[in-house]
Amino acid sequence: MFVLSGQQFTQLLGVDSAWHATSLLDLGAGDGEVTQNFASYFSDVYCTEASSTMQWRLGQRGYKVLDLEEWHNGSHKYDVISCLNLLDRCQYPATLLRNIKESLVPDSGRLLLAVVIPFEPYVEFGSCGQKPSERFHIEGESFEEQVNSLVKNVLHPAGFEVERFTRVPYLCEGDLHQSFFLLDDAVFVLRPS
Numbered sequence: 001m002f003v004l005s006g007q008q009f010t011q012l013l014g015v016d017s018a019w020h021a022t023s024l025l026d027l028g029a030g031d032g033e034v035t036q037n038f039a040s041y042f043s044d045v046y047c048t049e050a051s052s053t054m055q056w057r058l059g060q061r062g063y064k065v066l067d068l069e070e071w072h073n074g075s076h077k078y079d080v081i082s083c084l085n086l087l088d089r090c091q092y093p094a095t096l097l098r099n100i101k102e103s104l105v106p107d108s109g110r111l112l113l114a115v116v117i118p119f120e121p122y123v124e125f126g127s128c129g130q131k132p133s134e135r136f137h138i139e140g141e142s143f144e145e146q147v148n149s150l151v152k153n154v155l156h157p158a159g160f161e162v163e164r165f166t167r168v169p170y171l172c173e174g175d176l177h178q179s180f181f182l183l184d185d186a187v188f189v190l191r192p193s
Helices: 006-013 033-039 052-060 093-103 143-155
Strands: 021-027 042-047 080-084 110-117 123-125 128-130 160-173 180-192
Touching (some): 006 110, 033 080, 080 093, 143 180
Parallel strands (some): 021 042
């Protein structure tokens, strides 16, 4: 999976390459390839991941792997939380946004959110899948219409303001029929309102 390079990350955050913060939490970090692009800007890098194999790989990279149910327990606040292409793949996306907001460092904390557009939520369980338990009302046919709807109907009600936004190609792992997929990602830098 590829979303952003380190240089794109700093440009999107609006900081220079010498910028450094205390803590990054990468939710749904997978094997840590994307996390690696951002890790050098932080003293402490935390990750969550559902797959035990990927948890092991993240640990091998030196990242602190947190339990899926404990990262948001209030014991730690994060300077940046990245949630890249996870919102459309989790069972409780509205709850996830609430937990993220509560887990950011007050005033200065930021959420780096990537969402595949068109937004088509689907939660995988082993070899089968289903619609999430919490659903968002996102309207529109075009990329722009869906992004506007996402901001108006999801992000603002969840208590986030858009600081910056970009559209990037998202290369992700394919399936048995295609080695990779090229999708459109809307990537936001959000601050709690």
